[in-house]
Each structure stands twice: as structure tokens, then as C-alpha cells.
Amino acid sequence: MNFIEEFIKKESSAGIVLIFITIAALAVANSPLVDIYNNILHTPLSFDLGPLSIHTSFVHAINDGLMTIFFLLIGLEVKRELLEGDLSSPAQCVLPGVAALGGMIAPAAVFLLFNYGDPDAFKGWAIPMATDIAFALGILSLFGKRVPVSLKIFLMALAILDDLGAILIIAIFYSDGLSFLALGIASLAFIGLIMLNIFGVVKKTAYALIGIILWVAILKSGIHATIAGVLLAFTIPLTAKDKKGKPVSVSKEMEHNLHYWVAFFIIPIFAFANAGLTLNLQDFSNLIEPMPLGIILGLLIGKQIGVFGFSYIAIKLKLASLPKNSDWKQFYGVALLTGIGFTMSIFIALLSYSPELYHSLDLLAILVGSLLSGVAGFAVLALSLKKINR
Secondary structure (H helix, E strand, C coil), X not given: CCHHHHHHXXXXXXXXXXXXHHHHHHHHHCCCCHHHHHHHHCCEEEECCHHHCEEEEHHHHHHHHHHXXXXXXXXXXXXXXXXXXXXXXXXXXXXXXXXXXXXXXXXXXXXXXXXXXXHHHHCCCCHHHCCCHHHHHHHHHCCHHHXXXXXXXXXXXXHHHHHHHHHHHHHHHCCCCCCHHHHHHHHHHHHHHHHHHHCCCCCHHHHHHHHHHHHHHHHHHCCCCCHHHHHHHHHCCCCEECCCCCEECHHHHHHHHHHHHHHHHHHHHHHHHHCCCXXXXXXXXXXXXXXXXXXXHHHHHHHHHHXXXXXXXXXXXXXXXXXXXXXXXXXXXHHHHCCCCHHHHHHHHHHHCCHHHHCCHHHHHHHHHHHHHHHHHHHHHHHHHHHHCC
């Protein structure tokens, strides 16, 4: 099994696991166990590291700490794809690149259309821009070998570029109160990591130790701590030689080892900690308000318009071509699946709004928009694949 097939298999399985974890979180949050659930999430945690001591809660430790490993994995994936994978040449990255661009612009435009003039709601403009690769590939995997591999690779490449766009947005638009002392320490740590790369260091512990310093410094700097994971990933060598002169890829080894933990441990914990919404009929009636409606339609309508529309124009202009052995109906089904935001959308929502502002209405909107996109994409693919395989 090659690296791409292994990646797809793990992400597909993780998507199915996420479905059950999300259902479990909702069940617990709407049961007599809800108080225990909330008390555990808000348990205070403290780490004394001298001038860089950390005081946080269990849920923030998950969102700022564990999710840094998730962003590390994304960074490793992006680096590999850009240097030697499906995004390593202009011809290969045109279609997923154009699709990802459209899939960020159109959902944000839909959201802003509903929330223009509301400074509080405006902060969430990036929420519907994200695609959850695990969920999307998980649904795609339900059709087995009937789905062309090229279509799966397109979805994977699009989601990776989509994540890269989300990372840039988080770094630029969701940072505040910058500490120049902490930024200085972070810069020195980053330079240290670059030097390890230049001198061909292949010891993972060396990168891990300086990476921890980088994470703590960025956490205290005002930039979101998860960006440390991406910066660390970009410094880990893709190709190097060990002491015996044998070629090794520290980056690929780390990516391979992290996939299991991220897919089946970190993301499920994040989902269980953040998808547990206490629901009532009033919450669903409030979904027609501009903010949640902007999220739902951004994911369901904006994503498909951006991904399919931008791709259609690029293909008609002969700048790109449809994935091999696929047709427009299948491609449209995949475009609908990109409206499954979930993990990254929830992450951006947590940065955009305080829980008291909308009382988790934004998170409910993400679940509804992602669910509708997933069901619509599944239905379109079921019909198109059935016709082809008769």
C-alpha cells in the first residue's frame, strides 16, 4: 500500500469514528451527565515554567495543546505535498488550488452577505471556509472502489490547501495583544529549528525539545499556539542522511507516526470536548438568525459554489482537467462534501466568539451545515456512481 492509499484509508476510518464521537458528545451533553462533562472540561490546570508559566483549563489544554499536534501533522502534509507530492508542480496543483481558493472566497462572501454591519457576528467570517478532510473522506469511503482514486486525491489535496489557508487566516486575523518578548523567544527557537535542518540533524528529540519552547513562547505571544505546530513542521527535514550516510526522511516518519494518534485520539478528543451542545427547540428556531444562517449557507451553498464554480471555469479555460475517470456529477458530489467544516470550522468559531455571546449557536450551525452538506454530497454521489456502475 503506497503512502497516498494509506493516508486515505486512515482519514476515511477517522471520519467514521468522528461521527460516533460527535453523537456521543451530544448524547452526554443532553443527559444527566452534562454537569460532570462540563466540570471536567473546565477543570483548571497550571504549569509553572518560570516567567512562561501557564494557567489554563482542561478544554483549553486540548484546544491549544493537543491541537498543536494536529497542526503539526497538517504542516508535515503540506510540506510533503508541495515538495514531492500532488502539489509539487504547477500542473498538478492548479485544480485543487483553484478549487480551494473558490472554497474559501465564496463561503466567506455568503457569511458576510448575511452579517454585514454586525461587528460581533463579523468576526466569524472565516468559519464556513474550512473543510474537514476526515469527515469528507469518510463519507467518500462508504462507496468503496466505485469512487475513482483521482477524485479522492483531488479532495485530499484541496483539503490540505484549504487547511493551509485556514492556518494563514488564524495567524493573521486571530492574533491580538502581541508580546514582543515572547515573539523574540519564539523567533530564536524557530531559528534554532532552522539551524538543525541546515546541519542535517535527524534526531526527533532535538526538534521536539526546541518545538516545545517555540510552542510556549507563541502561546504567550498573542499568536494562537497551534501555529507553532506548523512552524515546527516546516523545519523538519524531508530528506537527510543519518550518521551512516543512509537516506532518511524525518518528516515522513513523523507524519506516518502521528497519523494514527491524530486521527484516532487527538481529533476525537477535540470533537468530544467541543461538540457537546445542550440542545432545545429554541436553539433550532434561532438558526434563522443572520449569524448561524450565514454559517449554514456558507458551508452548504458557498462551498459548493466556490469549489465547483471556480473549478468549472478553470477546466473550461483549459487551465486544468477533471480528475481521471470521473465526471461532472461525481465532481459536484465531492464539491458538496467540502461543505463539511466540522473540526477546523469549530476551531475557528472558538477563536471568533466567546461562549456567552451566542451560547454555542455558532457550533450548532456548523453541525447543521456540515450535516446538510454531507447528506447532499452522499446523495449526489450515490446517484451518479450508481448510474456509472450499472
